[in-house]
Structure formats: C-alpha cells, structure tokens
Amino acid sequence: MTVTEITKRISESENADWFKSISVILKYPHLNEEITLKGATSIYRYVSNQAKGWSEFDEPLPNELLISKNYFETLRRSIANFIESHSKGINNNLDYYWNNDIQRKVNNPNGSVFNFDSPETEFLLKLFFQEQNLFTGAYNYIIGSINFNSKQSFLGAMLAYEFTQKNASEITKRRTAEKPSITRMKNDFELMLSEVDNQLITHLKDSSDKFQEYTKTIDEFKGNKEKLFNDWFINTKGDFKTFNSDSNTKIKDLENTYEELLRLKKPAAYWKDRATTLKAEGWKSTYILTALVVIACVTLYCLLWLTPEGMLASFLKGESSAIRWSVVYITFISFLAFGIRTLNKIAFSSFHLARDAEEREQLTHVYLALIKEEGIDEKDRHLIMQSLFSRADTGLLKEDSSPTMPSDFAGKLMNR
Structure with missing residues (x-):
C-alpha cells in the first residue's frame, strides 16, 4: 500500500484519532541516534522510505546489512496489514494489538539495524565494495562488538575508529560535529511530517464527513423527489386510467348509440x-x-x-x-x-x-x-x-x- 492509500484509509476510519495519536521511538544505540515518530501515517512513511531505500541498492548487500533491509520490509508489511485490518469499525483493543503486532517488532529487531541513508551505512557499504576483507572488523567496531581475531579485523576496526572519532582527522571532526545537528534536523523533519500527516488526516476526515453529510442530503433530496414523482406518477396514472376507461366507455356508448341511430334512422x-x-x-x-x-x-x-x-x-x-x-x-x-x-x-x-x-x-x-x-x-x-x-x-x-x-x-x- 502507498502512503496516499494509508492516509485515505485512516481518514475514513472511525478510529482516525487513535491512528493519529500513536507514536514509536526507533532507537539506534550503535549509531547514537533516536527517532520519534507520531501518527500511523508518519510511521508508515518512514518505514516505507527505509524499505524502498534499501531495495534500491543494485549490488548484493552483506548479510549484516540484509538484516536492516528485511527488518524494514517486514515492519512495513506488518503496519500495512494492521491498518488494513483495524481501520474498519470501532475497536477498543487497538493498543493491545499494536503493542503485540508492531511495537514488539520495533523493540526487538533480529540484530543491529542501520538506516540506508546514515553515514555509517554509507561508510560500511563503501568499505564492503572496496575492501571487503576489512568490512567485518569495521562493522563489529560500529555495533560495539570488538573482536581482533585477525589483522583484517583490526584494520577494519581502525578505519571505523577513524570514521567515528572526532580527533582522527579533519573530515571526521567535521562529521562528528555535524552529526548531532543532522540528527536533530531529521527528528524535527519527521515531527513536522507527523504534524502535516495528522493535519492532512484531520482535513481528509472532515472533508469525508462533510462529503458523507452532503451525499446523505443529496440522497434524501433525491429520495423525496423520487417519492414526489412516484406519487405524482401513480396519481396521474390512476387519473389517466380513469379518464381512459371513462373515455372508452363513452366512446363505446356513442358507438352503440350511433349504431342504433343508423338502424332506426330509416324507420x-x-x-x-x-x-x-x-x-x-x-x-x-x-x-x-x-x-x-x-x-x-x-x-x-x-x-x-x-x-x-x-x-x-x-x-x-x-x-x-x-x-x-x-x-x-x-x-x-x-x-x-x-x-x-x-x-x-x-x-x-x-x-x-x-x-x-x-x-x-x-x-x-x-x-x-x-x-x-x-x-x-x-x-x-x-x-x-x-x-x-x-x-x-x-x-x-x-x-x-x-x-x-x-x-x-x-x-x-x-x-x-
């Protein structure tokens, strides 16, 4: 399902207020990042964008990063199925189903999850495609699982260290300084998207309610006019039948009289x-x-x-x-x-x-x-x-x- 379809489905739901109020916190401790999303539409947009971004990589991904791709794809399908199943009718147990179906998957991923557009992902993918033997050491260093069981692991960890430490080089200093700012901007942007989504859902719901009311008014007006027309048609039909019957009777009487006149005119x-x-x-x-x-x-x-x-x-x-x-x-x-x-x-x-x-x-x-x-x-x-x-x-x-x-x-x- 697309974001537009999700928005329309929520706006037409009787539980629209609940869908606008739910929120999740996506925590990436290995990335020192935390994203707060409010509203089902914003959550679905973020997860869908991540799943779409991971699917656009043409070259084969390492197994460590395939976990992130599968995680976002699975979470996207789960959210879409949840909205599809619970947007119809009134349900008082939505919190329970949400925590059991969605929140549990958010809180318990099967491994370390990376955003497709994070600097760490870009660094790891570049290292994987250029120096594949150093990828495992760098990946373990970033997720906090250091294991120097080989020279390649050590060198990969050193490269990850230079990437993450601010005093390693001028480039890493700049990245380290800009990373909190970028993270705040992303969070603020996601919050703004959540507010826009909620406003859009509210507007669509109000428009849908007004449209339903207007449709109901039109249907009532149509029904009244059809009733008036049917009553008029029935009365007119009855009058016409009466007129037709009387006319036929009079015509028949006149024909009989005329026939009698023709028979008795000569006598x-x-x-x-x-x-x-x-x-x-x-x-x-x-x-x-x-x-x-x-x-x-x-x-x-x-x-x-x-x-x-x-x-x-x-x-x-x-x-x-x-x-x-x-x-x-x-x-x-x-x-x-x-x-x-x-x-x-x-x-x-x-x-x-x-x-x-x-x-x-x-x-x-x-x-x-x-x-x-x-x-x-x-x-x-x-x-x-x-x-x-x-x-x-x-x-x-x-x-x-x-x-x-x-x-x-x-x-x-x-x-x-």
Whole structure:
C-alpha cells in the first residue's frame, strides 16, 4: 500500500484519532541516534522510505546489512496489514494489538539495524565494495562488538575508529560535529511530517464527513423527489386510467348509440313520411265523406220538398210505378250510406295510423336518448323494440288486434 492509500484509509476510519495519536521511538544505540515518530501515517512513511531505500541498492548487500533491509520490509508489511485490518469499525483493543503486532517488532529487531541513508551505512557499504576483507572488523567496531581475531579485523576496526572519532582527522571532526545537528534536523523533519500527516488526516476526515453529510442530503433530496414523482406518477396514472376507461366507455356508448341511430334512422324517417301521407289520406277521405253527406242531405231535401204531385198520388193509389221509384231511392240511399260508413272508417283509420306513426317516431328519439344516458336496461329495450315494431290497429276490420313481435326476433334486431 502507498502512503496516499494509508492516509485515505485512516481518514475514513472511525478510529482516525487513535491512528493519529500513536507514536514509536526507533532507537539506534550503535549509531547514537533516536527517532520519534507520531501518527500511523508518519510511521508508515518512514518505514516505507527505509524499505524502498534499501531495495534500491543494485549490488548484493552483506548479510549484516540484509538484516536492516528485511527488518524494514517486514515492519512495513506488518503496519500495512494492521491498518488494513483495524481501520474498519470501532475497536477498543487497538493498543493491545499494536503493542503485540508492531511495537514488539520495533523493540526487538533480529540484530543491529542501520538506516540506508546514515553515514555509517554509507561508510560500511563503501568499505564492503572496496575492501571487503576489512568490512567485518569495521562493522563489529560500529555495533560495539570488538573482536581482533585477525589483522583484517583490526584494520577494519581502525578505519571505523577513524570514521567515528572526532580527533582522527579533519573530515571526521567535521562529521562528528555535524552529526548531532543532522540528527536533530531529521527528528524535527519527521515531527513536522507527523504534524502535516495528522493535519492532512484531520482535513481528509472532515472533508469525508462533510462529503458523507452532503451525499446523505443529496440522497434524501433525491429520495423525496423520487417519492414526489412516484406519487405524482401513480396519481396521474390512476387519473389517466380513469379518464381512459371513462373515455372508452363513452366512446363505446356513442358507438352503440350511433349504431342504433343508423338502424332506426330509416324507420323513423319512414314513420315521419308515413304520418304525413296518412294525414293527407285522412283529410282526403274526410272531404269525400263530407261531400257524400251533403249529397245525401240535398237528395233527401229534394225528395221531401220537391216531389211531383203525380208521384205522391201514385203512392196513395198504390200504383206499381210508385213502388219502383221507392225501390230505386232506397237502393240509392243504401249505397250512399255504405259509402259514408266506409269513408268514415277510412278517415279515422288514417288519422289513427298517422298518430301511431308520430308516436313511434317520438319513441325512437326517446329510446336513442335513453341509450346515450345509459338509462335503459335490456328488459326495457325489448319492450321498446316490441312497441316500435308491433302491428298497428287499423280499425278497418272487426276485432282487429295488434300482436307483439316475437321476443327472439326483437333480440336479433337489437343485437345486429
């Protein structure tokens, strides 16, 4: 893991304050150096830089210095695993796990540890690559394990002595004088890095919290808008379904009404024309009837008041001529009475049929209106259709009746 990933992981952790507060002291007694690091990010940065620095040496390192390389690499992996494992959720035993997993490795390295950028490391590596047989004596002298078991060990220790003692040469004096200052600068720099890391973690955590709050606000706003939209959509959908259903029903009713209108338009027009024709025939028969009545009255008047004297005498004498005229007159009056009676029945029958046709026309319009307003059921439809298409009583025949239509035929007519 990189330092950036470690910083982000800590800033998002609920234990961020604890990770910012932990500290370690790296002691290098053989180097007369002690480094204090505060904050998990600063500790990881320092260890990671040391591991990276040791890994950048191309030439093979001596086994004594491989201890330092392995130490920092192992410590880096341990810190990364610790942060990865304990940065999620709240853990009240972090001190225990830290001391058991990390602090124990810091305090108990498997040998003397050197920083890759320390002057002693540079001296030992240069001596190893130039005078490898003197390396062991110099290394033992620096770590405080002096053993002059050979000439090379002694010479290596002497070189290390000149390197470390201030009065050995002008160069070593300068290095010895500058070393405490450099050490303080390194410690101050590490402390400043720790403060910067903690500030960065605090800033990232605050930003993360604000971002989460802002995200939560957006999610709530989005949820409210989605709820409003869903409610509006559901209501609109319900209204649309109702409107669509009502519209389809009205359209269907209008189609039914239109179909009924098309079926009954011709009969209604026929009944209207038929009523007009029957009225004309009725008035015509009435006029002829009136004329016959006038003729009958005139002839009776003439017979009674204008009868010749000879005819009356023949009646009194019982002559055959009188009987003959009587038979002729009676026959004439009989035919005249029969014509008047027939014309009377024709006239009244015409007026009756005209009125019946008018009523059928009006009943047709009423029936269409009832269909439009849905104010008629199937039973009433059968009754109305039977009334519309039943036979009318003409009055010309004795005991003339008006039988109703068969129900099945009326049903077929309505369902066409």
